[in-house]
Amino acid sequence: MSSSSSSALETEIFQYIDLHQSDFIKDLKEWVAVESDSVQPGLRKEVMRMMALAASKLAALGATVNSVNLGSHQLPDGQHLPLPPVILGELGKDPQNPTVCFYGHVDVQPARREDGWKTDPYTLTEIDGNLYGRGSTDNKGPVLAWINAVETFRALKLAIPVNFKFIIEGMEEAGSLGLEKLLEEEKRCFFSDVDFIVISDNLWLSKKKPALTYGTRGNACFFVEVEGGDKDLHSGTFGGIIHEPLMDLVALLDSLVDPTGHIQIPGIYDSVAALTEEERKLYESIEYDIEEHKNNSGVKKFLYSSKEEILLHLWRYPSLSIHGIEGAFHEPGIKTVIPAKVIGKFSIRQVPYMDLSVVKQQVEEHLKNVFSKRNSPNKLKVSMPLGAKPWVADVNDPLYKAARRAIKTVFGEDPDFIRDGSTIPIARLFQTITQKRVIMFPIGAADAGEHSQNEKISRHNYIEGTKVFAAFLLEISKLRGQLHETSSPETKN
Ligand SMILES: C[C@H](N)C(=O)N[C@@H](Cc1c[nH]cn1)C(=O)O
Ligand SMILES: [Zn+2]
Ligand SMILES: [Zn+2]
Numbered sequence: 001m002s003s004s005s006s007s008a009l010e011t012e013i014f015q016y017i018d019l020h021q022s023d024f025i026k027d028l029k030e031w032v033a034v035e036s037d038s039v040q041p042g043l044r045k046e047v048m049r050m051m052a053l054a055a056s057k058l059a060a061l062g063a064t065v066n067s068v069n070l071g072s073h074q075l076p077d078g079q080h081l082p083l084p085p086v087i088l089g090e091l092g093k094d095p096q097n098p099t100v101c102f103y104g105h106v107d108v109q110p111a112r113r114e115d116g117w118k119t120d121p122y123t124l125t126e127i128d129g130n131l132y133g134r135g136s137t138d139n140k141g142p143v144l145a146w147i148n149a150v151e152t153f154r155a156l157k158l159a160i161p162v163n164f165k166f167i168i169e170g171m172e173e174a175g176s177l178g179l180e181k182l183l184e185e186e187k188r189c190f191f192s193d194v195d196f197i198v199i200s201d202n203l204w205l206s207k208k209k210p211a212l213t214y215g216t217r218g219n220a221c222f223f224v225e226v227e228g229g230d231k232d233l234h235s236g237t238f239g240g241i242i243h244e245p246l247m248d249l250v251a252l253l254d255s256l257v258d259p260t261g262h263i264q265i266p267g268i269y270d271s272v273a274a275l276t277e278e279e280r281k282l283y284e285s286i287e288y289d290i291e292e293h294k295n296n297s298g299v300k301k302f303l304y305s306s307k308e309e310i311l312l313h314l315w316r317y318p319s320l321s322i323h324g325i326e327g328a329f330h331e332p333g334i335k336t337v338i339p340a341k342v343i344g345k346f347s348i349r350q351v352p353y354m355d356l357s358v359v360k361q362q363v364e365e366h367l368k369n370v371f372s373k374r375n376s377p378n379k380l381k382v383s384m385p386l387g388a389k390p391w392v393a394d395v396n397d398p399l400y401k402a403a404r405r406a407i408k409t410v411f412g413e414d415p416d417f418i419r420d421g422s423t424i425p426i427a428r429l430f431q432t433i434t435q436k437r438v439i440m441f442p443i444g445a446a447d448a449g450e451h452s453q454n455e456k457i458s459r460h461n462y463i464e465g466t467k468v469f470a471a472f473l474l475e476i477s478k479l480r481g482q483l484h485e486t487s488s489p490e491t492k493n
Pocket of ligand 1: 202386
């Protein structure tokens with residue numbers, strides 16, 4: 001699969017990777033088998049076990065590994081739960097070499113076979129060249145691909161062409177709790193000699209064409225709680241004579257977005273960066289197949305019909321999604337109850353130059369206003385438990401050029417330069433706190449099904465992804481002087 005333009009060194013590395021595919025897949029199988037779901041408190045022990053597994057894998061590489069304790073956090077019910085440690089590691093300390101820091105996470109989103117998985121989500125299963133399992137793409141597969149790439153240099157007794165640092169966490173899916181504080185503490189220590197940070201935690205835009213990501217949206221997550229009395233009530237005895245909390249909540253949630261996808265919260269679009277003609281042109285040249293995207297997701301009709309409108313609404317306009325209702329009856333069957341307290345959960349993917357505190361205020365005011373019109377005696381509470389800012393990078397940075405060359409070598413074609421509608425909360429914090437540039441280098445294809453049933457990584461993407469990371473390290477080693485010359489990253493709201 002590697003293009004004919006590979007050097008002898010690259011060819012040797014790529015052959016080793018091809019020959020050791022089964023070992024790399026065995027490692028991924030071992031990692032996927034751990035139900036390291038950071039969202040459900042009951043599975044925290046599994047996240048801890050996963051962190052220990054990742055630490056020992058890195059130590060076996062010969063790296064110095066420091067598992068930093070982050071203490072604990074408080075759950076909404078007041079209970080305290082230990083946070084998983086963050087792994088800080090390093091391999092190589094040659095002052096002549098650039099220092100690359102890789103960030104990844106080994107926690108996963110919840111998954112249950114009954115959700116509609118065709119295989120057990122925690123047993124990596126290969127079907128038709130695809131490796132199915134929770135975390136295979138998000139993010140255990142890419143983390144291992146980086147480790148495999150470094151391991152290949154060592155196995156072949158080749159000097160690793162860069163100093164390699166890594167930061168691996170176990171709370172990304174729950175908002176990277178505790179990580180911001182660690183960045184503050186380590187910005188003058190662990191991060192002081194880092195030249196840039198690379199993240200491989202998002203997807204290509206297509207199934208086949210590789211991509212490099214230069215922007216992500218932020219995410220402001222909201223809870224809207226409506227509380228009636230202190231216990232659930234019989235709907236035969238109380239239905240028709242009370243203001244039901246779930247009815248209030250449904251009305252509140254219904255007021256957020258109109259059927260065209262437009263957010264109804266007054267002022268929410270006020271600070272969105274205006275679209276320039278130059279930017280619109282960028283979108284025209286991106287290869288994106290609407291039908292392929294529909295097939296990958298099982299969606300029959302998008303809100304927009306042109307490529308440009310779809311990409312603009314995914315990448316550089318805000319969107320609001322409703323995720324669920326805590327406290328509402330959701331099991332199969334009938335339960336004729338009026339729930340006493342319900343919590344609606346929604347989030348706003350926000351973009352430059354929206355300000356998180358302004359967004360919070362606009363949401364609160366809007367919900368209070370809608371609620372007041374219902375004359376309900378119930379109690380309304382609105383909170384924003386998580387606020388992550390958007391991230392944008394400069395595609396002209398030599399880092400992106402090096403990544404593009406590595407992609408051309410391994411995949412034989414130039415990547416798409418894309419933004420991503422999802423959020424990697426820590427990306428922006430890396431820029432603002434450590435003042436280091438960030439590059440996003442995905443290896444997951446558009447149909448990987450992150451957060452969904454039947455998440456997968458193809459054998460092809462996992463193995464070629466390992467090669468492309470090795471090729472990137474070789475490209476980076478050629479950049480030596482240029483990496484230090486580039487100025488600090490620009491940040492946008
Ligand atoms: C892109 C990344 N793999 C991911 O899935 N990120 C999550 C992070 C998040 C944001 N808000 C809460 N968690 C996402 O974009 O949903
Ligand atoms: Zn992820
Ligand atoms: Zn995720």
